[in-house]
Amino acid sequence: MSVLLAVLTGLLVAAGTWLVLKRRLLHLVLGIGLLGHAANLLVFAAGGLSESPAFAPGGTPLPGAADPLPQALVLTAIVIGFGATAFLLALAWRAFRTLGDDDLPGWSGSEPPLENDHSEPRP
């Protein structure tokens, strides 16, 4: 089970990183979503598969019971991630409508220009 989760996390991170590094706005949004899922799985796999629940009677492990705390953490992270993704989608849509383009390297208006030239100041 741990191996399966580890491989799945690795695949999600790889796919997410690949998508984040692509040129399109929608790829960026999807990539960040995948990275978020990978992080959730990682938290779950790193802390949640042991048979040591937080409130075991007398400190003895309970067979078949997992630590509920990572699940609570993941639940919180899923809710936060959902809100963040929804906001990012809305922002991306608005940006696409305003800029008329979803090609990220083509967006250069907000980048500081290299201005050691003596060109005319921008209006």
Next chain:
Amino acid sequence: MTGLLVIPPLTALILLALWRRPRLQAAVSLAGMLALLGAAAHLLQAVAPGGILVWAVGGWPAPLGIVLVADRLAAALVTVSTLVGVACVLAARSPHDDPARHPAWHPLVHLLMWGVCGAFCTGDLFNLFVWFEVMLMASFTLIALGGGRERLEGAVKYVAMNLVSSVLFLCGCGILYGVCGTLNMADLARIISAAGTPPAVQAAGGCLLAAFLLKSAAFPLFAWLPASYHTAAPATAALFSALLTKVGIYAVLRLTVTIMPLSGTLLQPILLWVALATMAVGVLGAATQMELKRILSFHIVSQVGYMLLSIAIGGATALAAAVFYLIHHILVKSNLFLIVGLAAAHGGAEDVRRLGGLRRFPLLYAGFLISAASLAGIPPFSGFFAKLATVRAAAEAGQWVAVAVALAVGFLTLYSMVKIHREAFAKEAPTTTVPLAGSSWATAAVLVLATGTVLIGLGAGPLWRWSLAVGSELAARTPYIDAVLGAAP
């Protein structure tokens, strides 16, 4: 501590109800921020003699439940942050600050302050993640408020980078919980100092450090900051410049000092070189810029490097320098952003070459001179003592490269400030412009923060002794751990 976490959301709710009453909304917002400042000052007064306040929120004792912890560092940072909050809410009353006219601006600012106060006061790593998200969601909306091409572009970059950093933060939390079985900062510190730092803990530390460094705009992941901050409205940019990167630095400090001391691990030299590169790249970037807010955005990056340098060196003196620098920097940086917001509004341009003659606004000019001299480190202003403390800590640690870089960066900072002074204030205006009417609120805010800067400069001796006490308490680690783990619910 209750007030800090109850006043901001309550104020935000009341402000939402006043959506259609802009004048009343601005007044209630100012009142709420002043109440928050009062609560912060009360907390600072309570912990100033040297105590650490611990509040087990759910009634469970420390390692089981979430605790809020206020030591002198957290209380001081909360107080300075809320002071900046008051100044920004004041400045937002001036007519040039267009997005601050939006009815969502005031509620969002209070939600942002909520996240900042929570992040400074929490004693639990996952709870810190949640406060970060509260703060970020508010800041995401604030930076995009008003729309427009540049602003939306900057907002997408800002949001994307911060979400990536949140993913790293979460991964670090998960691995650390898997290894240590706790996320309480004091408990983590106890376990890690007893068991050493196995590779898994170092990996988690690397994830968390990367996440916090990204949020503090350290080299090499700093490009989102100069690409987005200058698009925000003046009061918004002043608030962001004062608070967001500083919360990141505070998290770096808690991680590398309280939770897992870096000395002896691979992460210490990495942090040191990251700090030096951040200082150098930030100040060189600023030297090539000609637009007011872009110059200042690059200076945030370079100043972040100074604070990281002190944290990387470690030890009581260096940490005291970091504490002093944080307090000084929050005031000076936000004030400079307010000043250039006013300067751009008076002169009708962002590019310094198109500005000029701003000397004829004596109060604004005085505020600029004080803040710019302080940022560049000219005595007797606060920045001189902050830089002196940093350089001395580096020299005592034998880091002569760091000393050389710090001095050179200070000199180049002076160059940038002289550039703004000569172009925007001293030379004659290239075109006649109509001075802005009704800017007295923003000028008042500038004067409040400038007074704070002057007071830090005049009271540098007592403040430095106080910072030394805080620094030794941080470096010793045991007072924090004992206060949290020994506290009754």
